[in-house]
Amino acid sequence: MYSLLVKKRAVTYDMTIFQTPNFGDKKGYKEVYRISVVGTTHNDALNNIFQVFNVNDRIPQDYTARYLSTGDIILIDEGKKGQFYYKLFPQEWKKINRIHVR
Numbered sequence: 001m002y003s004l005l006v007k008k009r010a011v012t013y014d015m016t017i018f019q020t021p022n023f024g025d026k027k028g029y030k031e032v033y034r035i036s037v038v039g040t041t042h043n044d045a046l047n048n049i050f051q052v053f054n055v056n057d058r059i060p061q062d063y064t065a066r067y068l069s070t071g072d073i074i075l076i077d078e079g080k081k082g083q084f085y086y087k088l089f090p091q092e093w094k095k096i097n098r099i100h101v102r
Contacts, residue, residue: 008040015049018073019065029073032065042076046086046093
């Protein structure tokens with residue numbers, strides 16, 4: 001019963017995907033898609049969004065950008081709690097400063 005009490009509640013995060021026009025570019029990030037994703041933590045939500053945008057059958061019909069890949073940036077907007085930017089590196093998502101989004 002104790003494990004049920006400490007289980008984290010799922011939250012819906014407002015997420016925005018930023019990509020460069022060409023894979024591998026370091027500058028020129030543009031907003032390509034905005035979506036709400038459910039997760040218990042930021043990492044959980046980031047893994048969920050990665051699964052959606054890297055499986056052809058799961059990608060939303062109105063999404064016209066490329067698959068999520070190394071170098072892409074996700075903005076998690078929690079309103080009054082703040083905005084958090086994460087960049088996809090080869091092994092994991094890492095939190096970055098918003099200055100990297102140009």
